[in-house]
Each structure stands twice: as structure tokens, then as C-alpha cells.
Amino acid sequence: MKIAKNEQIITPEVGTHIAGYGPCDETFRKVGELAVSMLALDDGKNKALIRGDALIGMDELLIDRIRREAAEVLGTPEDFVILSCTHTHEGPHTRTLAERPEVFNAAYVEELVRWTREGVEKLKGNFLEVDTFFYSMKVDANVNRRYVKRDNTAKFFPHCRDMEPLADEFRDQELGLLLFFKKNTRIPVEVLVNYAAHPLAAHAPGLGSHSISPDYPGYLRQFVKYESGADCIFLSGAAGDMFPKESEMGQGAAERMARQLCSAVMLALCDAKRQPERFRIDDPELKALRTRFEVNRRMDNPRKFGGLQPYYRGKDVFSLPLQFLSVGDIAFVGVPGELLAELGQEIKWHSPFRKTFILYGSTAYFDYLCHGNALVSGGYEAWCQLFDSRGGLKLVNAAVDGLYQLKGIDAIPSLPEADF
Secondary structure (H helix, E strand, C coil): CEEEEEEEECCCCCCCEECCCCCCEECCEECCCCEEEEEEEECCCCEEEEEEECCCCCCHHHHHHHHHHHHHHHCCCHHHEEEEECCCCCCECCCCCCCCHHHCCHHHHHHHHHHHHHHHHHHHCCCEEEEEEEEEEECCCEEECEEECCCCCEEEHHHCHHHHHHCCCCCCCEEEEEEEEECCCCCEEEEEEEECCCCCCCCCCHHHHHEECCCHHHHHHHHHHHHHCCEEEEEECCCCCEEECCCCCCHHHHHHHHHHHHHHHHHHHHHHHHCHHHHECCCCCEEEEEEEEEEEECCCCCCCCCCCCHHHCCCCEEEEEEEEEEECCEEEEECCCEECHHHHHHHHHHCCCCEEEEECCCCCCCCEECCHHHHHHCCHHHHHCCECCCHHHHHHHHHHHHHHHHHCCCCCCCCCCCCC
16 A cells, blocks of 8 residues: 655635634634645556545535546546545635525635645655555543433433533543555555544634634644654544534644643554554455435524525435445545434444444535434534434435445455454
């Protein structure tokens, strides 16, 4: 396996309106750089590009354009270019809002496309031979922001902070990793991190909500680089209902969360290299696939269809994109919006790959993607959902079908006797 990497700064000017909690939140300061982290992989037969974008999300048509531009420069099919938006609320408007379409930052988006071509051009000639490892562990750094009471009605913790000690809903605490070491050495050169938590640790009241910031993923990249020398690309997992434990508490909270995740990364680097028989990917073959699934419009949406972006207006049935990329026996599933952790876990549970990681806001932005019972219990995420109650199950089924297709099997074969 060969890899090449590049980090492209994409920070807008101070004064830019950001996608905070209001469509016109103006910035008064910059506390960190926004970046697009790009990781190109070459298995000798195929090339792939994985992007981690420090952005709130993007429309499907913009993602298609970026994928097309990157694939053309890298010289690979478009299926092999996949991205994930961290969903920082402290970056520019890169998706169209139904209620305020005028806030879409068209000029910035054009720059983003140009930066895409530049970034891929820069990494093309810098491929390095690597040994590839995976790792997975649980890190107790997030919380489910939905509290479902005994009568199955939901409360939204960000609006009821005094209830946070009661948090007991499902959490996806998996820290998923791909680790790349310079060939035949103990020198780490790249770390891919997948974790599920809204980047809303630093988004504090006052100036904190009017700052340009990558939030904890930005600090994590810095800390991993400082501690290991390796570059770091962060990809958000199924974070629809996942919050940092110290949400909205400022830059200190973002730093503390990043340090906790960085410590886990360092443990993984030690363990993977010392136990290669367990964690090395001996045949990191690249495979890719894109599919679509159909969902029906939610006719009783309390937003009265106000959440629909212009691209989806006038439709009662929506065709939404999924994307799949595998590196050996490790798979990534790109989803079209803010997937709740429960649905992400269903995909992981039913996947035929050794490990499967969800990519948040990867293929489109279709708002929150909830399981059916969330519409029964209610809450903010359910209020935002634009498809009907069976849409979440259709997404899971389509994702699992896509993973089996990518794997090239109809059923999981028998495994050797377990090590009891």
C-alpha cells in the first residue's frame, strides 16, 4: 500500500456568517484554522481519496462536484472518492437552508472546489510505501443528548442542562482507526480517526458561538501530530444524537476532549505495532461502490416541509445516496446527513466486514436520519426528520446490502473456533 496526504487550509475571513445555531451568526474572531485533510491510497490496482472536511455539511450536488474534480485530478473512478464533514458549527455556510437559502456562501464554495483540485495536485507526487493497521476501542467521551422518559417521550439535553446526569440512552463510543507506518519501520506517518460526537464542545455562549473554529477535531489533529509526528485525518461517525460530555463549554472543553481521544490514539499506535498479527491489514485492497435508496416524504412533518432544500422540493419520494469504500477488511459507509448513533450501530452490527465505520454528512445533507421510534418519542432530531418512519430502516437495509455487495459475498462464512 502507498499513501499520500495533504492538509488544505480553508478558513474564511473573520466577519463571515457561520452555520452556528442561527443562520446569520457573524464571526468576530478566529481561534483555529479550518482544514480539509486529504488521504490518498494506492493498492497497486486502484487509487482512493478520503477527505475530512471541517465544515457543517454540503448539498448533494456540491459533493458530486467535489468528488468529480478530485477523481479527475487523481485519475481514479468517482466511486473511490469519499468524504465526511465534521459538522462544525463554527464554519461557513456550505449547504442551502430551506428557510434562508440566501445565506449559502456561493463564493466560498467556488474556492472550496478550487482548493480541492490544488490539494489533490499537491499530493499526487508524494506517495509513500506504508504498512497498514486497523484498531478499535471504546472511549468514554460522548453522551446521548436525548433523554427518553418512562412514557417514551424525549427531552433534548442541550435545552435542559440540569438533566444531563440522567443521560442513559445508547452511545456509540467506538474510536475506529486506520494506522499507517512507514514501510518496515515503527514510524507512524498517518492516523485516520473515526468518532461520533457533534463538534460542539467549543461552541460556548457569547464569543464562543461567534468564532471560527474546527472545535475538538482540530485540536486532535494538532495533538496527534505533536505526540507522534503523524498527520491526522478526522472523520465524524454517526453523531446525530451524540454530544461531547462537556458540550458548549468553550475551547478548554474542546482541548480536553481532544487530549482524551489523542491518548487513545497513542495507545492504539503502541498496541497495533507490537501485535501485528492481530491488527495489520495484510491485503489492503481498495474497493468502492455507490448506491441509492428511496424514502417517502414525511407528510406530517411539523416543519411543514420547511426543511427541504431546493434540490428536493416538489418531490414525495426521495432517492438518497450511499457510498462505500473498503481498505482490506475495513469498510466505510458514507451517509446523506445526520445519522443517529442507533442506526449507525445497526449497520455496524450487520456488516460482513471485520470493522465498519460510518461517515457523517458524506453523500448529501438530508437533515436528521432517525429510527422510527424517535418519531414516537419526539425531540429535536425527530422534529427535523424529513422522511417517514420507515426511512431509517430502509437506510440500514440499503447500507447492509451495499456492504455485502462490496464484500462480494451473500453470507458470512464459518470462522475458525473462537479463542475462548
